[in-house]
Amino acid sequence: MSPLVFFHFQNGVRGLMLDTYDFEGDVWLCHSFKGQCYDFTAFEPAIDTLKEIEAFLSANPAEIVTLILEDYVQAPNGLTKVFTDAGLMKYWFPVSNMPKNGQDWPLVSDMVANNQRLLVFTSIRSKEQSEGIAYQWNYMVENQYGDGGMKAGSCPNRAESASLDDRSKSLVLVNYFRSPPIKLLSCGDHSGNLINMLHTCYGAAGNRWANFVAVDYYKRSDGGGSFQAVDTLNGKLLCGCDDVHACVPGSTSGVCSP
Numbered sequence: 001m002s003p004l005v006f007f008h009f010q011n012g013v014r015g016l017m018l019d020t021y022d023f024e025g026d027v028w029l030c031h032s033f034k035g036q037c038y039d040f041t042a043f044e045p046a047i048d049t050l051k052e053i054e055a056f057l058s059a060n061p062a063e064i065v066t067l068i069l070e071d072y073v074q075a076p077n078g079l080t081k082v083f084t085d086a087g088l089m090k091y092w093f094p095v096s097n098m099p100k101n102g103q104d105w106p107l108v109s110d111m112v113a114n115n116q117r118l119l120v121f122t123s124i125r126s127k128e129q130s131e132g133i134a135y136q137w138n139y140m141v142e143n144q145y146g147d148g149g150m151k152a153g154s155c156p157n158r159a160e161s162a163s164l165d166d167r168s169k170s171l172v173l174v175n176y177f178r179s180p181p182i183k184l185l186s187c188g189d190h191s192g193n194l195i196n197m198l199h200t201c202y203g204a205a206g207n208r209w210a211n212f213v214a215v216d217y218y219k220r221s222d223g224g225g226s227f228q229a230v231d232t233l234n235g236k237l238l239c240g241c242d243d244v245h246a247c248v249p250g251s252t253s254g255v256c257s258p
Contacts, residue, residue, distance in 0.1 A: 015066035016053075017214060020046055020073050027073055027082045035072045050086035053118075057091050062112050065091075066119040066212075068136060068173075071127070079122070080131045091118040095134050102167045123160075137161060140171040143201055145214070146179030150189070152196065155204035165206035173212040174201045186217035190225035195232055209236045 021030040021037035027046040030037035053065055073079050083089060093116040099105055111117055121136040122128070128135040142161040143149050149156070155174075157164045164172065176194050178185065194215065202209055210233055218226040231244045239247035241256035248255045 014063060015068070015212060017068050017070070018046070018049070019070045020079065022073055022075055022078065027075070027078050032072075037072075046082050047086050050082060050088055054087045054091075057088075057117055061115075064108060064111055064117045064119070066121075068121045068212075069123060069133075071122040071124045073124075077131060079127065079133060083120070088118055091115060093117070093119045095128060095132050098134055098139060099170055100138075102170045105170060137169075139169055140173055140212075141166055141169045141205065142173040143175055143204070145175035145177070149175045150178065150193075150197070152193070153200055155197065155201040157204075164201065164204045167206060167208075171212065172201070172205045172208050172210045173214065174198060174210040175214045177214065177216040181216040183217050183220065186215075186220045187222050187225075190215065190218075190221035190229070191223045194226065194229050198229060198233065209233055211237070 018029055019031055021028050021032060021035075021042075023030060023037040023042055028037055029043040029046050029049060030041050031043065032038060032041040053067075057063060057065060069079070071079070083092075093111065097106070097116070120133055121140065122131075122133045123136055125135045125137075127133045128138065137160055140161070141164045142158045143164060144156045144158050155164065158175075162169055174197065176189065176197050178189070194213075198210055198213065213226075213229060213233070215226050221228075224231070232242060234244035235241040235246060235256075238244060239251070239256070240254040241247050246256040246258075248257050
């Protein structure tokens with residue numbers, strides 16, 4: 001799976017997808033295969049990026065960050081240690097507070113007030129019990145990534161995910177990027193096709209709008225692109241309008257300005 005720009009569609013919330021590996025006696029970010037990191041696929045020690053996230057959260061006390069880890073770290077408590085060393089545990093949103101069986105998440109304002117502003121998900125089931133890191137597939141559904149997720153009118157679930165319309169999982173992630181990524185074609189992909197896919201996946205997910213979307217080359221489009229997709233989803237999620245800028249402050253859902 002490619003390293004991607006990753007959006008969370010709630011005001012004040014941001015997110016990243018990171019691939020974590022054991023490498024050179026530490027935890028590294030790496031884009032590799034078969035659970036093995038190599039010199040030519042290693043990016044940097046994970047703590048370097050995590051310290052940047054700590055600095056961002058410290059400087060922006062109203063912001064929330066979500067990390068979804070494609071996790072290949074086998075060292076006991078390896079992830080817990082690197083998050084602790086980066087100074088991030090003071091922002092940790094505990095697994096015990098995560099909604100089960102599709103219940104609602106806390107308000108962003110409550111998460112900010114409690115300073116629980118870092119959500120972390122792992123792809124390894126056992127770490128929810130052993131390290132207190134939420135197992136992604138207990139909380140989230142996701143469509144197929146790569147070319148299989150870019151067929152117009154179709155939004156199949158990823159193999160690891162429950163069915164998209166499984167409402168016991170409260171979060172919906174939509175992938176929309178090619179395999180392999182092709183920079184020149186991303187302009188067209190993001191200039192209408194992306195929003196069309198979000199509507200298709202809305203239906204496949206039991207009439208639920210995506211909370212997350214993952215794309216490559218997010219700045220490239222012939223129009224509003226990924227940013228218009230963000231505005232569309234924020235509008236749908238926050239007030240039921242087609243664009244977040246049409247949401248009327250203080251109004252009930254569905255009241256939209258021209």
